[in-house]
Amino acid sequence: MSAGTGRAPRSAPDWREVARAYDDGAAGYDARHDDRAATRTRTRRIDQLLIRATRGARRVLEIGVGTGRLLAQLDAPVRIGVDVSAQMLALAARRGLTVVRADGHALPFADASLDAIVSGKGSMRYLDPERALAEARRVVRPGGVIALHLYGGATWSPRGAARQVMRAETVTEAVTEAVTVTEAVTVTEAVTVTETETVAAAAAAPMRLWQPASTDALRATIGAARLTITALHRLRSIRIWPYLLTIPQPLDAGAPVQLWSHVVAVLRRDPT
Numbered sequence: 001m002s003a004g005t006g007r008a009p010r011s012a013p014d015w016r017e018v019a020r021a022y023d024d025g026a027a028g029y030d031a032r033h034d035d036r037a038a039t040r041t042r043t044r045r046i047d048q049l050l051i052r053a054t055r056g057a058r059r060v061l062e063i064g065v066g067t068g069r070l071l072a073q074l075d076a077p078v079r080i081g082v083d084v085s086a087q088m089l090a091l092a093a094r095r096g097l098t099v100v101r102a103d104g105h106a107l108p109f110a111d112a113s114l115d116a117i118v119s120g121k122g123s124m125r126y127l128d129p130e131r132a133l134a135e136a137r138r139v140v141r142p143g144g145v146i147a148l149h150l151y152g153g154a155t156w157s158p159r160g161a162a163r164q165v166m167r168a169e170t171v172t173e174a175v176t177e178a179v180t181v182t183e184a185v186t187v188t189e190a191v192t193v194t195e196t197e198t199v200a201a202a203a204a205a206p207m208r209l210w211q212p213a214s215t216d217a218l219r220a221t222i223g224a225a226r227l228t229i230t231a232l233h234r235l236r237s238i239r240i241w242p243y244l245l246t247i248p249q250p251l252d253a254g255a256p257v258q259l260w261s262h263v264v265a266v267l268r269r270d271p272t
């Protein structure tokens with residue numbers, strides 16, 4: 001089963017590896033995510049959805065808080081951020097936020113101790129969805145909100161489709177080079193385009209990230225975590241202004257391919 005479906009038991013990337021990468025990139029993080037009109041516009045629109053979803057909550061936690069650029073925009077009286085990267089947390093602390101170095105799979109908070117949880121810029125993609133959602137559900141109070149931004153796993157575009165075909169050809173060559181002549185003949189003959197693409201994706205992305213491959217896959221993961229979806233905002237990046245389009249639900253439901261590249265999922269732990 002693919003990484004995007006979220007149903008099969010799966011593991012998250014090693015948090016130490018992720019922390020190291022973010023420690024190294026912490027200094028330039030905010031500037032890097034605010035340097036182009038397209039990035040800035042998308043970030044603001046997505047942030048607004050998350051901020052709106054958690055409005056009125058008193059005690060808010062961000063999982064994978066990073067530099068705190070999102071959490072600092074919330075006006076909750078209690079704002080706590082957890083992250084595995086010490087360097088990112090140091091920047092969040094400078095913004096006056098309460099920070100704790102912790103893995104999102106093991107939150108150091110009592111049951112039902114928070115009113116809302118937020119997670120911006122796809123931080124949750126580094127977590128195992130089943131374990132992370134169960135942990136988020138545990139610490140949020142009954143009736144509390146969990147608002148997450150995630151990236152889509154396999155957005156369709158004409159340009160992307162063309163690139164996939166070209167990439168498949170490249171990988172077939174790479175596989176051929178890497179094995180002995182006899183094996184190479186077998187591999188080349190046996191490999192269909194789909195299988196070749198799988199090899200390409202595995203080689204390019206060794207980390208298993210939670211990037212749902214469809215709305216149905218996302219719904220299944222959330223349902224299994226016993227959380228209720230109150231809103232699903234499906235959004236698609238485009239190159240020209242306005243840089244982000246809303247994909248209406250009927251279009252998403254009828255599409256044979258995934259049209260959205262971002263989703264903001266607003267979830268609720270049932271009141272009882």
Ligand SMILES: C[S@@+](CC[C@H](N)C(=O)[O-])C[C@H]1O[C@@H](n2cnc3c(N)ncnc32)[C@H](O)[C@@H]1O
Nearest residue numbers: 022064065066083084085103104120121123126
């Ligand atoms: C792309 S940044 C997003 C930061 C912030 N949410 C924002 O909106 O700007 C992802 C963050 O998730 C953190 N992260 C990754 N894996 C984590 C884990 N297992 N537990 C907690 N934080 C994690 C990273 O260290 C990084 O700071």
